[in-house]
Every structure is written in structure tokens, then in C-alpha cells.
Amino acid sequence: MENSKEAYQYFALEKRSSLDTSAMENQTKKLSSMKPPPNDAFYMVHLLFLLFGIMHLLPISFFVTANDYWMYKFRNTSAETIDPNDRSQLQSYFASGSTIAQSVPTIICLMLSTIFGYKIRARTRVLASLFVLASSFILSTVLIKINTDSCEYGIR
Incomplete structure (x- = not known):
């Protein structure tokens, strides 16, 4: 045994x-x-990801750091005196609203990219996302120049 x-x-x-x-x-x-990996002599991949990071973070940092501007932009225009402690509804909810407005599309696009990303070439996905981010940055820059005082109607 x-x-x-x-x-x-x-x-x-x-x-x-x-x-x-x-x-x-x-x-x-x-x-x-x-096959060996392709040669990236001019570091184009690094530059592309740097550009993508800048395009993603630059508008967000502009929105976050310009708090005084947004408090002025969303002030109660019907009030005769300006009191920093008396905030309008837009002023009160801007920070949380902008965070949600940024996070929800990011999560949706991440899920769509995870599910359908293999069907679209990487170059197309990166260029499309850079185009969308650049467009949103340009749109937000244009909207900053528009006077919105007559559009607020004294929202409280």
C-alpha cells in the first residue's frame, strides 16, 4: 500500500x-x-494624455476657483442691497449642482465606454472626448460673457 x-x-x-x-x-x-510595441519617437501618447488631462481639469478648476464670480453672477438682482450672508437659491446650490452636473455625465460616459468601447477605435474615442471637452470649455467661456441679470427674475 x-x-x-x-x-x-x-x-x-x-x-x-x-x-x-x-x-x-x-x-x-x-x-x-x-509584434513588438510601436515606436513612439515624439512621445505623442504622453502629449495626448497630457492634453486630455488639461482639457478635463482646466474647466473644472475654473468653475471651482471662481466662487466670487459665481456669487456675483447668481446674485439676487431684485434686492436693493447686497448682503453676502443672504444668498439666492442659485448661489446656495451652485457648488453641489456643478459637482453633480460634472459627475453624472462622467459616470455615464465611463459606463458606455466600458460596455461599447471595444467597438470604437481608441483614436476616435480620445479625439471625440477631446472635442466634447473643448466644446464645453468654449461654450462656458462664451456664456460667461453674456449678461444674465435680466434672466434671473430675483430667484430666492
Whole structure:
């Protein structure tokens, strides 16, 4: 009984090592047949991701740091005196509203990209997202120049 148990363990060990060797040989053949990664001589990938990061973070940082501007822009225009402690509804909810307005589309686009991303080429996805971010930045810059005092109607 003892000899058969040892023989079985030896046979199992021998079989496992032969499987490991053949699996390693197959993996080595696959790796050697793969093409080398493309050469990025001008660091275009790095520059593209830098541009993408700047285009994503720049408008957000503009919106966050311009708090005094937004408090002026969303002030109660029907009030005769300006009291910094008496905020309109737009002033009170701007920070949370802008966070939600930024987070919800980001999450939706992330889920869509995860589900359908393999169907669209990476270059097309990156260029489309850069175009959307640049368009939103230009649109927000244009809307800053428009006088909205007559549009607020003294919202409280």
C-alpha cells in the first residue's frame, strides 16, 4: 500500500511537471510570435494624455476657483442691497449642482465606454472626448460673457 501511494505521488508530480513545461513552451512561442510595441519617437501618447488631462481639469478648476464670480453672477438682482450672508437659491446650490452636473455625465460616459468601447477605435474615442471637452470649455467661456441679470427674475 505504501509503495503504491508513493508511486502515485511520483506519477502525479511527473505529470504536473511535464504539463508545466509544455504550457511554458506554448507561452514562449506565443510571446515570440507577437509584434513588438510601436515606436513612439515624439512621445505623442504622453502629449495626448497630457492634453486630455488639461482639457478635463482646466474647466473644472475654473468653475471651482471662481466662487466670487459665481456669487456675483447668481446674485439676487431684485434686492436693493447686497448682503453676502443672504444668498439666492442659485448661489446656495451652485457648488453641489456643478459637482453633480460634472459627475453624472462622467459616470455615464465611463459606463458606455466600458460596455461599447471595444467597438470604437481608441483614436476616435480620445479625439471625440477631446472635442466634447473643448466644446464645453468654449461654450462656458462664451456664456460667461453674456449678461444674465435680466434672466434671473430675483430667484430666492
